[in-house]
Amino acid sequence: MKSKAWTEKFMQGVFFVAACASVLAVALICVFLFANGIPAMKEIGFIKFLTGDVWRPSSEQFGILSMIVGSLYVTAGAIIFGVPIGILTSVFMAMYCPKRIYKPLKAATELLAGIPSVIYGFFGLVVVVPLVRDFGNVLYRAGIVEKAGDGNSILTASLILGIMILPTIIGTTESAMRAVPSHYYQGSLALGATKERSIFRVIIPAAKSGVVAGIVLGIGRAIGETMAVIMIAGNQPRITGSILQGIRTLTGNIVIEMGYATGLHREALIATGVVLFVFILIINFSVALLKRGADHE
Amino acid sequence: MSNKTTIGDKLRTYLKHPGSFLVMLLVMLAAIITFVVLIFLIAYILINGVPHIKPSLFALEYTSENASVVPALVNTIIMTFLSLLIAVPFGIFSAIFLVEYAGRGNKFVEVIRLTTETLSGIPSIVYGLFGMLFFVNTLDWGFSLLAGAFTMAIMILPLIMRTTEEALKAVPDSYREGSFGLGAGKLRTVFRIVLPSAIPGVLAGVILAIGRIVGETAALMYTSGTVAQIPDSIMGSGRTLALHMYNLSSEGLYMDQAYATAVILLILVVGINTLSSVIARKLTKA
Amino acid sequence: MKMKKFIAVLSIASMMAVAAVGCGSKDGEDAGTDKGSEGSWDAASAISVVSREEGSGTRGAFTELFGVVDEDDNDMTTLDAQTTNNTSVMMTTVSENEYAIGYISLGSLDESLVKAVKIDGAEATAENIENGSYKVSRPFNVAMKPDLDNPVATDFMAFIMSTEGQEVVSGEGYIPVAEVEAYAGTAPEGSCVVGGSSSVSPLMEKLIEAYKEVNPNASIELQTTDSTTGMTSAIEGSYDIGMASRELKDEEAAELEGTVIATDGIAVIVNKDNPTDDLSVDQVKSIYVGDVTTWDAV
Numbered sequence: 050m051k052s053k054a055w056t057e058k059f060m061q062g063v064f065f066v067a068a069c070a071s072v073l074a075v076a077l078i079c080v081f082l083f084a085n086g087i088p089a090m091k092e093i094g095f096i097k098f099l100t101g102d103v104w105r106p107s108s109e110q111f112g113i114l115s116m117i118v119g120s121l122y123v124t125a126g127a128i129i130f131g132v133p134i135g136i137l138t139s140v141f142m143a144m145y146c147p148k149r150i151y152k153p154l155k156a157a158t159e160l161l162a163g164i165p166s167v168i169y170g171f172f173g174l175v176v177v178v179p180l181v182r183d184f185g186n187v188l189y190r191a192g193i194v195e196k197a198g199d200g201n202s203i204l205t206a207s208l209i210l211g212i213m214i215l216p217t218i219i220g221t222t223e224s225a226m227r228a229v230p231s232h233y234y235q236g237s238l239a240l241g242a243t244k245e246r247s248i249f250r251v252i253i254p255a256a257k258s259g260v261v262a263g264i265v266l267g268i269g270r271a272i273g274e275t276m277a278v279i280m281i282a283g284n285q286p287r288i289t290g291s292i293l294q295g296i297r298t299l300t301g302n303i304v305i306e307m308g309y310a311t312g313l314h315r316e317a318l319i320a321t322g323v324v325l326f327v328f329i330l331i332i333n334f335s336v337a338l339l340k341r342g343a344d345h346e
Numbered sequence: 347m348s349n350k351t352t353i354g355d356k357l358r359t360y361l362k363h364p365g366s367f368l369v370m371l372l373v374m375l376a377a378i379i380t381f382v383v384l385i386f387l388i389a390y391i392l393i394n395g396v397p398h399i400k401p402s403l404f405a406l407e408y409t410s411e412n413a414s415v416v417p418a419l420v421n422t423i424i425m426t427f428l429s430l431l432i433a434v435p436f437g438i439f440s441a442i443f444l445v446e447y448a449g450r451g452n453k454f455v456e457v458i459r460l461t462t463e464t465l466s467g468i469p470s471i472v473y474g475l476f477g478m479l480f481f482v483n484t485l486d487w488g489f490s491l492l493a494g495a496f497t498m499a500i501m502i503l504p505l506i507m508r509t510t511e512e513a514l515k516a517v518p519d520s521y522r523e524g525s526f527g528l529g530a531g532k533l534r535t536v537f538r539i540v541l542p543s544a545i546p547g548v549l550a551g552v553i554l555a556i557g558r559i560v561g562e563t564a565a566l567m568y569t570s571g572t573v574a575q576i577p578d579s580i581m582g583s584g585r586t587l588a589l590h591m592y593n594l595s596s597e598g599l600y601m602d603q604a605y606a607t608a609v610i611l612l613i614l615v616v617g618i619n620t621l622s623s624v625i626a627r628k629l630t631k632a
Numbered sequence: 633m634k635m636k637k638f639i640a641v642l643s644i645a646s647m648m649a650v651a652a653v654g655c656g657s658k659d660g661e662d663a664g665t666d667k668g669s670e671g672s673w674d675a676a677s678a679i680s681v682v683s684r685e686e687g688s689g690t691r692g693a694f695t696e697l698f699g700v701v702d703e704d705d706n707d708m709t710t711l712d713a714q715t716t717n718n719t720s721v722m723m724t725t726v727s728e729n730e731y732a733i734g735y736i737s738l739g740s741l742d743e744s745l746v747k748a749v750k751i752d753g754a755e756a757t758a759e760n761i762e763n764g765s766y767k768v769s770r771p772f773n774v775a776m777k778p779d780l781d782n783p784v785a786t787d788f789m790a791f792i793m794s795t796e797g798q799e800v801v802s803g804e805g806y807i808p809v810a811e812v813e814a815y816a817g818t819a820p821e822g823s824c825v826v827g828g829s830s831s832v833s834p835l836m837e838k839l840i841e842a843y844k845e846v847n848p849n850a851s852i853e854l855q856t857t858d859s860t861t862g863m864t865s866a867i868e869g870s871y872d873i874g875m876a877s878r879e880l881k882d883e884e885a886a887e888l889e890g891t892v893i894a895t896d897g898i899a900v901i902v903n904k905d906n907p908t909d910d911l912s913v914d915q916v917k918s919i920y921v922g923d924v925t926t927w928d929a930v
Contacts, residue, residue: 057533061447067439068448068458071507074500075461078468081479106686108706137376145373156619157384163557163615164387165588167595168608172390174724182729199680199729201714212383219380220554224509224547228516243359245366245373259512266466266508273469275564276592284685284715295714300471304564305685305717311860311881322472329467337460409841488870489855572856583855593856596718596830 078326086323089316098320104286104297106306106314113321115288119203119296120272120328123282126207126292127214127271132264134211135218136253142219143226144248162216170280173209178281181205185293198293201283206296209277214267221266225259226252258340265336269329275300299325388612395609398602403610408574413603415610417576418590421491422614425570425586426559428495429502430552436499437506438541438548444507445514446536466504470565473501477569489583494570501565502555509554513547514540549626556618560611563592587611673730673905675928679919681713682725682734688717689831689859689878693770694735694898698913700920710922719831723901730903731927733919737831737877738769738897739805748899750910756899761807768898769807772832773876775866775888783820784850785872790817791843792893800842804835807895819847827855828862828875835894836875863888 090098093111101112138158146154182200189197229252237247253260283295284305297305303318303325310318360367402412440458448455477497487493517540525535541548571583572593585593587607594604684691686707694700695707702708716722719740726732727745734746738756741748748756751768760766774792776785791797794815798808826836833856840852857865859876863884866874880890900916902908908930918924 053531057531060533061443064439064443064447067436068443070436071440071458071461071465071503074503075464077480078472078476078500081476081484082472085479105707108704134376134379137373138380141373141377145370145377154381156616157381157388159553159557159619160388160612160615161384162554163560163612163619164391165561165563165591165608165611167563167588167592168387168391170721171595171724172387174721175728176386176390178725179728197678199678199714199732201725212387215380216557217554220550221508221512224512224550228512243363243366245369246363249369262508262512265463269467269469273467273471275469275471279717280721285711285713286715287711297715300469303471303475305715307858307860311883315860319475322475325469326472329469330464333460333463333467336463337456483868567857573853575853583853593830595720601720 082319082323082326085316086320089313089320090323092313093317093320098317099324102288104302106310106317109313111313111317113299113302113324115286116297116299116302116321117324118288119282120298120300120325122203122292122296123206123210123278123298124268124271126203127210128264128268130207130211131214131218131267131271135215135263135267136222136260138215139219139222139226140248140253142223144244144252158216158219161212162220166213166274166276167280169209169213170277173205173277173281177205177208181208181293188293194291194293196291196294198291198295199283201281201295203282203289203292203294203296206278206282206298207292209281210271210274213274213277214270217270218263218267221263222256222260225256225263228259229255261336261340265332268332272325272328273300275304279305299328391605391608391612395605395607398606399609400606403603403606413594413600413607415587415590415607417574418585418587418607419610419614420576421570421584422560422586422588424491424580424584425495425498425566426556426618428491428580429498429559430555432495432499433502433506433555434552437503437551438510441507441510441514442536442541444511446532446540462504462507465500466508468501470501470562473497474565474568477565482569487581489569489571489573491570491577491580491582491584494566494586495580497565497569498559498562501562502558505555505558506548506551509551510544510548513544513550516547517543546626549622553619553622556622557615560586560615560618561588562586563588567592587614673907676926677731678925679927679930680725680729680732681710681919681922682722682732683709683713683715683920684722684735685715685717689770689829689876690735690737690898692878694768695920697768697898698917698920700917708921710920712922713920726901726903730905733900733902735898735900738899739834741899741901745904746901747904747906747909748901749908751900751916752912753910756897758802758805758807758897761895761897766897768900769895770877770898771879771892772806772829772835772894772896773878773880773890774826774828774832774893775863775874775876775880775884775890776872777866777869777887778889780872782822782824782872783818784822784852785824787817787820787847788824788826788840788843788850788852789873789891791815791846792839793891796842796846797839797893800838801835801894804838806835807897809892809894815846817847819849821849823851823853824872825853825855825870826873826875827853827857827865827871829859829877830856831877831896832875 098111098113100114102114103110103112178200181202181204185197188194233251233255234247237251278298279301282298282301284297284301285295286297289296299321302321307318403415405412405414406416408414408417444455444458477493481487481493481496482489521539521543522535525539566586566589572585572589573583574585577584591604591607594600594607695709700708719736722734722736723742723745726734751766754760754765756766761769793812795812796815798812801808836854840854855871859878862871862874862876865871867887880888915930924930
């Protein structure tokens with residue numbers, strides 16, 4: 050009897066230690082990134098680094114404002130394309146899908162998650178870029194936009210990222226919806242609500258935390274995606290107002306130039322990573338705050 | 347609750363509620379868009395890759411002539427296995443701690459939750475930089491499968507934690523109460539009652555995690571290195587399939603082989619997914 | 633409240649539907665234009681300038697040789713230029729976009745995809761680089777610590793700088809180093825790690841395979857990363873031999889001994905439907921600085 054109590058205590062300790070692993074990992078990542086990035090930021094000047102819009106490392110000008118804006122643009126684009134389609138598709142998967150075709154479809158979405166980003170990149174480059182270029186030319190001839198752009202653009206990157214975050218959103222949202230007890234749904238139907246009304250007014254609100262988690266994961270993937278984006282976004286380090294023009298993202302900046310950078314340039318790239326990291330922190334904190342607000346309601 | 351609603355019944359309901367009908371159409375449209383894009387993508391890969399799958403691609407040794415995928419394939423499997431070996435116990439145990447042991451409103455739980463969400467949001471390139479600075483340089487493991495596996499393990503940890511947590515939460519409290527009522531201890535309840543019912547959810551997380559490992563390039567480039575051979579030990583360097591593909595494609599000399607590699611990668615992912623669903627079925631039945 | 637949300641979702645979905653339909657119809661158009669695309673060449677169209685990333689050996693050599701720099705040698709490539717760090721992305725972009733211009737390593741040039749233009753009348757070939765009429769080229773460097781004690785690494789270096797090694801270099805389309813002697817190595821047993829620039833890597837792979845034939849006792853590991861990682865890892869000791877597709881920086885040269893193993897040409901490439909065959913150095917410069925933005929103004 051005593052040994053059993055001991056085992057209970059011991060295992061509780063093991064669970065606790067395991068739970069500490071993620072805290073430890075974040076702490077380590079913080080320490081190593083900040084130790085390598087902050088000195089460079091100091092040398093360049095915090096304000097100059099964050100608000101400068103000229104990035105010309107060869108002439109010692111390091112301003113990443115255009116990249117910050119770029120990352121925001123493509124992430125917003127990815128959300129606009131990916132989130133509605135993702136959530137509606139998971140509604141289809143959870144509530145509408147005939148049993149016979151469910152398995153292949155489910156396998157297919159899982160497959161989508163396993164396709165390496167390089168493939169998405171080439172797919173974008175060969176298939177989507179020419180389409181967007183033609184689209185730009187049509188708008189240009191119609192006089193809607195001033196420049197047609199060459200296809201490597203914010204729009205292209207948003208479309209591809211929108212596709213890339215689909216499996217993340219579908220996976221989490223669907224399992225969250227399935228976890229809602231079925232008597233919620235049956236009860237709503239019994240009260241005379243239509244199937245759609247029951248889904249959107251009862252099940253989705255009940256599965257809210259899972260849905261939000263899926264969207265946050267998706268946003269994380271969109272901001273962090275590198276290999277596919279650098280192939281299709283054009284990577285021009287400047288601010289633009291048109292979604293048909295190219296842009297460079299923070300991640301793109303790191304991967305593209307890390308290879309040949311030395312000295313201050315290299316440190317400035319690690320500092321770019323730090324900025325990216327701080328962004329993620331801000332997003333997570335605001336989501337956590339939002340959630341707390343919602344819980345208190 | 348009769349299951350014999352005819353199409354006519356459905357139509358009549360929708361006539362009464364045009365809003366619902368529209369929503370239904372939107373759902374269908376979204377599903378169609380998703381799967382058309384998906385089929386298009388897969389077809390694109392198959393059309394470009396299948397014609398270039400040749401026996402020479404499966405030679406045991408990689409040379410610049412045959413661009414063999416076998417070493418990379420083996421490395422991918424080793425890498426996946428190692429990363430899961432590290433991440434899955436940690437992920438499941440921390441989820442158990444969060445759901446079964448920690449009290450509500452515990453400050454520490456909030457810290458863990460925040461750090462997990464932070465981890466899941468960190469871009470893979472940042473993991474790559476960190477892995478290089480920490481595992482490769484500071485711990486002096488050099489470019490090695492082990493450094494890559496640890497980096498990947500940290501990367502997939504939040505994914506496994508999150509899905510396990512959701513799955514554990516979904517297990518009805520009546521199960522736990524029943525088990526306690528029969529005199530089982532907490533540990534026994536967790537391992538015998540709660541965890542088995544949560545297995546499908548946990549596996550969903552593992553599948554997503556495998557997908558990420560298999561498809562990862564940026565983080566592994568700076569940690570596991572790019573040698574195109576099977577290393578002698580896990581302290582040696584080796585490239586996974588995705589990295590292999592990236593390297594084949596980056597100088598533009600082996601595009602055909604790169605697409606063929608992509609097909610093999612796809613087959614691998616399908617294989618892993620099928621295997622895990624078979625295991626899931628076995629486990630839930632037993 | 634619910635209605636608003638609903639309308640938002642509806643409008644987004646309908647936008648998607650329009651986009652999807654638009655894409656579908658454009659697919660058809662594309663198929664049509666591909667066949668008769670020569671007729672569709674419109675010289676008034678904007679040039680899509682494609683460049684390599686800042687700091688890349690290829691870009692460094694390109695901007696220097698074409699004078700895309702200001703008085704202080706600062707890179708002046710137009711900010712509107714697309715940037716890529718990947719040769720095949722460069723080639724694919726140029727082969728997909730009729731109005732694009734880019735530049736790549738001569739060793740990677742695939743003439744079935746893109747067209748290399750003549751510079752000041754000289755064709756981009758190994759002979760023309762050797763006899764000096766085609767001037768756009770850069771060195772492939774390898775570097776090791778002067779006091780490195782690894783017989784395999786030393787012997788492999790001797791092999792690269794021998795007649796046999798340089799035959800491999802010219803066989804792969806690069807320009808060999810002049811004046812070398814036959815390989816007279818000792819074929820020692822052991823292993824070594826070579827790593828660095830992805831531009832040098834394809835050539836190094838061939839060199840390693842050729843070396844293994846004369847010395848089956850040695851095992852050589854090849855790490856494909858980039859020039860800077862190659863140099864820093866050689867300094868730190870995780871690589872025995874580092875590779876760089878650029879000149880060594882001063883701080884690297886202080887710790888390492890660099891050797892030029894080959895010269896690589898840089899080809900300026902355009903789409904195959906582009907009627908331009910010949911460009912002068914000044915024309916290329918004005919395109920890359922951003923003074924000229926359409927093909928008819930070149």
